[in-house]
Amino acid sequence: MTNPNIFTVSRLNSEVRLLLENEMGIVWLIGEISNFSAPVSGHWYLTLKDSRAQVKCAMFRGNNRNVSFKPKNGNQVLVKARLSLYEPRGDYQLIIESMQPEGDGRLQQEFEKLKMNLAAEGLFSQSSKQDLPEHPKRVGIITSKTGAALYDILDVLKRRDPSLPVVIYPTMVQGEEASIQIAQAIGRANERDECDVLIVGRGGGSLEDLWCFNNEIVARTIAASQIPIISAVGHEVDVTIADFVADMRAPTPSAAAELVSRDNSNKEQAFAAKKARLNSAIRHFLLKQGKHTQLLTHRLERNHPSYQLQKQSQQLDDLDTRLRQSINKFIKIRSQDIERKHHQLQLHSPIKRLGEQKLHLQRSEQKLLDAMDRSLLTTRHQLAMAAEKLETVSPLATLKRGYSISHSKSGTTISSIKNVEVGEVIKTQVEDGIIESKVIDIN
Structure with a gap:
């Protein structure tokens, strides 16, 4: 019971x-x-x-x-x-x-007042803005180290230009202390002078959430920066004072990453086009379903109490939001999977293996040359030692000491008086030549 x-x-x-x-x-x-x-x-x-x-x-x-x-x-x-x-x-x-x-609202009024004051001072003037480097050598990111904006930027850079170095200057991007921290991060990046472009921003939110980017300190620090700054605050519909002062405004953090990077793959462009077509198809489907839902809602209004209609409509909006979030999550997961497979394909590319084999061949060739040099050096040393030994027993050395060698007309070495006859012509070899002589007498 x-x-x-x-x-x-x-x-x-x-x-x-x-x-x-x-x-x-x-x-x-x-x-x-x-x-x-x-x-x-x-x-x-x-x-x-x-x-x-x-x-x-x-x-x-x-x-x-x-x-x-x-x-x-x-x-x-x-x-x-x-x-x-x-x-x-x-x-x-x-x-x-x-x-x-x-x-x-109070915040909106403060926004407009500061906007007018800074515009009157010329901080929004196009002539005061710096050009972005065509091919940045290092990119600085000023945002929260745990925010989604940082991961969106890094994902785009990894996909489009993975070799581009990145320096992260972590800071708060919401709350009372955020403005001071953002200004200090910009100043620190200028002092270190290790980047040639900076991305300053965060993800979307309400006007109050983004208020630190409407602060006068942040605006003047951006204007004074010697490094070009891209403002990437919120979504495309979000506008802040930082957007007006910065050298370039990006509609989203991901778009800012695309501005400073080069696309290294046509496949990514094809995927982006397919993704855009898929999003368009989803939007068309949702619009069609929305119109169908509106038609059903009109029928229900004629047959159900007002409260039931309102409750079911609010539940429908909840489901629609969750569906959109699920679709976006699915697309993001599939995108990451494609990126991983593309990376694996690059790792197993025959071009990379050919480069490794070429490097191995160069190393083997160098080892062979080194071995030949060592062998030649050893042979030369052995030849020098043999020449030295030969020199000690060479008859030429004997000739240098004043001795000579005589040969008969037939070329036989004369070692005894028995080998020659009176009147015979003989040849005598000394150090610097040969002497011909005729035997007159034999004693």
Whole structure:
């Protein structure tokens, strides 16, 4: 038998939702928009915040059609909403029924003020910007050592130009101390002067997350840098003061890595084209499915209570987000697998093996030459010793001491008076020549 005092998670969330909706009713709220998203379903999801707290919000398509402006991150707004609970995740949220502009957000106002001041000083002028080196010899990266931006940059560099040296200057890229650390990292890179281009940035986020790149200290440090700087902050839609001051702005950290590297493989270009076609096909499929979902939603609106429609639509947006994330993860994994196989193919390339065999042949040839030199040296030494021994018994040495050798007309060596006759012509060899003489007498 089930104990009625023991709740399941589903029952608990349902009871809490009813309690919030029935007890609180309608509330009016002023806050600053952040993390705004508008998926293909037509619903809006956002966070309202002030200096000390924040709350998640949803505004469904039937209500947001009456909003007279397009909400953006940083907008200060006045909303009419009812308190509720998103049961699948247990998140307490506001269901917004109406929204009115309450002026730009505080951060957005500070952004525009600093932008105008720096522009008036000429820090955004094109004439003050440095040209990027055509073929960088070493690239410096100023970002968080644990952030996704660093790994995205390194992945692109490894794929496009693996021989390009990289120096990482780790720093915080979010929070109150981040601006000082970023400026110090830029200064340290200039002092060490070991790179000829710097990439400064991080991944995407809200205006508040990216605020350290809107700091005046960072802007002036970038402007004063003697090394060309590429600003790679957030996604393509994110714009910061650093983008205006830097010598070059890249829409993403990966794009910055492509700017400073050379593509060493046509296969990668072909893969990128296939990836783009796949993304296009996926977007077309999702758009088609989104339209189909909208049609089903219209039918449900005529047959179901409003709350059920809203809850199912929000779940659909959750699934859509997870599907996109899964697709991107799958594409990334496949890309990494292709890169690994390409690397293995390069490792087993016959060109590399031919180079190794050529080097082995050169080494063997050098060893043979060395052995021949040693053998020749030994033979020369032995020849010199033999010549020295021969010199000691040579008759030429005897001739040098004043002795001579006589030969008869027939060429026989004369060693006795018996070998010659009176009147015979003989030849006598001395050190420097031969003397012919005639025997007159024999004693």
